[in-house]
Amino acid sequence: MGTCNLIIRDTEKGKAVFAGRDIRAGEFICEFTGPFCSMEEYLSLHDPCNNHYLQVDDDRFMGPSGNADDLINHCCNPNGGLVYRDGVVRYIAIRDIREGEELSFDYSTTMDEDGWEMECLCGDPDCRGVVRDFKHLPASLQEKYISLGVVMPYIVKKVRHSR
Numbered sequence: 001m002g003t004c005n006l007i008i009r010d011t012e013k014g015k016a017v018f019a020g021r022d023i024r025a026g027e028f029i030c031e032f033t034g035p036f037c038s039m040e041e042y043l044s045l046h047d048p049c050n051n052h053y054l055q056v057d058d059d060r061f062m063g064p065s066g067n068a069d070d071l072i073n074h075c076c077n078p079n080g081g082l083v084y085r086d087g088v089v090r091y092i093a094i095r096d097i098r099e100g101e102e103l104s105f106d107y108s109t110t111m112d113e114d115g116w117e118m119e120c121l122c123g124d125p126d127c128r129g130v131v132r133d134f135k136h137l138p139a140s141l142q143e144k145y146i147s148l149g150v151v152m153p154y155i156v157k158k159v160r161h162s163r
Contacts, residue, residue, distance in 0.1 A: 018102050030068065030069060035062070051118075054089065056154075058154055075104035076126055082105055109152065111134055
């Protein structure tokens with residue numbers, strides 16, 4: 001599995017990542033990399049106004065890598081999602097993506113920290129307005145993301161345990 005051709009460009013909302021070629025649903029796009037840290041370290045390190053940390057477990061976060069993965073933005077109707085297995089975070093297409101389309105994932109699929117939210121600027125007609133923890137998503141959307149395999153495993157366990 002090779003990394004797709006990714007293009008970083010400035011947009012009205014800041015830097016973003018775009019597909020350099022057509023990408024098929026299910027295709028691996030890139031790996032997220034960066035140092036791991038605990039919740040305590042995350043709380044002391046992250047900038048709430050420019051947060052590039054990714055929650056992968058209750059007490060485990062991946063910090064910024066300085067690469068394109070830091071710049072893949074949130075969308076309430078994303079074209080990609082994250083798969084976490086064996087300590088590796090892979091970004092995959094959850095639908096066909098056209099060359100030149102901005103890459104995105106739903107940040108809520110990784111979040112269960114009760115401490116960070118952000119105003120959503122995705123502009124999608126179904127925008128939720130605020131990016132929050134997974135537990136705040138409608139049940140039908142939770143099930144959709146779980147069936148696509150793009151929810152962090154620690155969140156899936158909690159959801160299945162609570163039902």
